[in-house]
Amino acid sequence: xxxxxxxxxxxxxxxxxxxxxxxxxxxxxxxxxxxxxxxxxxxxxxxxxxxxxxxxxxxxxxx
Numbered sequence: 001x002x003x004x005x006x007x008x009x010x011x012x013x014x015x016x017x018x019x020x021x022x023x024x025x026x027x028x029x030x031x032x033x034x035x036x037x038x039x040x041x042x043x044x045x046x047x048x049x050x051x052x053x054x055x056x057x058x059x060x061x062x063x
Contacts (some may be wrong), residue, residue: 008016020030 020027
């Protein structure tokens with residue numbers, strides 16, 4: 001599995017960690033789920049075969 005380095009404000013990361021702990025999930029798992037949700041939501045508003053294949057490829061990396 002590939003690793004991705006992202007930057008975010010400390011208070012935002014603390015909030016992510018709080019939610020992850022409440023849901024008994026890892027930080028990575030929570031962020032992957034948020035990205036899946038975002039991709040699916042944005043894909044529904046603009047159906048496009050090329051985007052659909054890109055979304056499926058990205059979702060495969062997130063699993």
